[in-house]
Amino acid sequence: MKVSAVTVPSAPGLELVERKGAGHPDALADGVAEAVSRAYSTYCLEHFGAILHHNTDKTALLGGAAEVTFGAGRLTAPIQVLVNGRLTPALGGHRIPVDDLVDGTVRAFLGDALPLLDVDHDIEVRRRISTASSPGAVHGDTDQQEAGRRFWFAPRTIDDLAERRRMFANDTSAGVGYAPYSIAERLALAVERHLTSPGFLAAHPCFGTDVKLMVARNEQDISLTCCVPQIAAHTPDLDTYIAHRDLARQTVLALAHDIAPGHRITVAVNTRDDEARRELYLTATGSSIESGDEGVVGRGNRANGLISMFRPWSAEGVSGKNPVYHVGKLYNLAAQRxxxxxxxxxxxxxxxxxxxxSGRDLDDPWQVLAQTSGPAEPRLVRQVVTSVMADLDALRTELLAGKLATA
Incomplete structure (x- = not known):
């Protein structure tokens, strides 16, 4: 690997940070894609001792339709889940129950994420699964060779998995990470996690999880704009809605003062509300996915859970990529570590x-680029990166256990 390290000034006191909450359609799409990949990987490990080739990182959600009024809400059209990607359907003669696995995983994940959904009636799963290999197979005398491209998604045995011979990068791409998190970043993470935490929602069931935060900081001045949905069944009238909205604002304000003491903080909640027209962030399930909104993998938070406008970032959609060798997943997580x-x-x-x-040994990045606020130490960077890349199995283990977030 080639290591380049430079010293740059500390970031200026100007920040713009976005965080999409657990129930945001883009976060739900990321979650569905990762859940399907994790379930498929687990099945493969249990039955074959190896993870077969797959990716579900092009998954998308199309919003349904809903009717809400004070005191009640219901879906009138289902949410459509488009599971787009590739899943190896069999290993030799062992067929994998891909359809059932995908369908069950999608419904289980969305049922946990949005408990007010009727997963049997409010979700329509559409599987768009391909088994075509990426370019690389040239027909001819080598067609039947072991671990050839012809058998990328049709392995006869696990010895047809090319990565069992040599673990190599599947693509030319880049992953980025940075530390430590800034004040605005810590604030965005903490506020969203608090508002969507089981404890807060148990105490305040009137709130949904499709929370969205935008945090702007200019030196000591911090401004937050928060979108916080309310559940119609727990909001009987306009006065109650207004009281809930004020509670959300006061909760965010108190938390912000704890995290960023000494700063001048302003908080706005649900700025699009028009009380006279009864146009409010009132939902049946706590997410805009119930009513026309869409979610797509990679459109939401980066792998560290943030969208920081003045930070380095990768456009890769991390969720749903194969955890074995997809650099769009592993390199982002490894760079952060x-x-x-x-x-x-x-x-x-x-x-x-x-x-x-593409094609290079997975644990040997082509380039390592580092920026630091103090002395640049290429030798130390090399040591740390080499150590992290030598322990990619630790990342895979955390991913498969659901302990490492991908968005």
Whole structure:
């Protein structure tokens, strides 16, 4: 790997950070894609001892339709889940129950994410699964060779998995990570997690999880705009809606003062509300996916859970990619881990980019680019990145256990 490290000034006191909450359609799309990949991977490991080739990172959700009034709400058309991608359907003569696995996983995930959904009637799963290999197979004398491209999605045995011979990068791409998080980033993460936490929702069942935050900081001035849905069944009238909205604002304001003491903080909630026209963020399920909105993998939070406008970032949709060798997933997570370790070791700010080269050994990035607020130490960067890349199995284990977020 080639390592390049430079010293850059600390970030200025100007930030713009967005966070899409657990029930946001884009977050739901990421969650569905990752849940399907995880369920498929787990099935493969249990039955074959290896994860077969797959990706579900092009998954999308199309919103249904809903009717809400004070005190009640219901869906009038189902949410459509388009599971787009590739899933190996069999290993030799062992057929994998792909349709049942996908359908059950989608309904289970959305049922947990939005408990007010009737998963049997409010969700329509559409599987758009391909088994075509990416370019690379040239027909001829080598057609039957073991681990050839012809058998990428039709393996005869696990020995047809090319990565069992050599683990290599599937693409030329880049992953990025940085540490530590800034004030605005910590604020965006903490507020959303609090508002969508089981404890807060148990105490305040009137709120939904399709929370969206925009945090702007200019030195000591912090402004937050929050979209916080309310559940119609727990909101009997306009006065109650207004009281709930004020509760949300006061909750965010108190939390912000705890996280960013000494700052001047302003909070606005549901700025699109028009009380006279009764146009309010009132929902049946707590998410706009119930009514026309759409969600797409990779359109929401980055792998670290944030959308930070003045930070380095990758356009890769991490969720749903194969955890074995897809660099769009592994390199983003590995870069974040390397940046965090470098911060712990040095106390300096770090931004790390890992650049793959298609076909190169997976654990040997083509380029490693590092920015830091203090002395640039290429040798230390190399040591840390080499250590992280040598332990990619740890990332895979956390991913399959659902302990490592991808958005």
């Amino acid at each position: 390397a940046a965090e370790q470098l911060y712990v070791l040095t106390g300096q700010e770090w931004a790390i980019a890992l650049v793959s080269q």
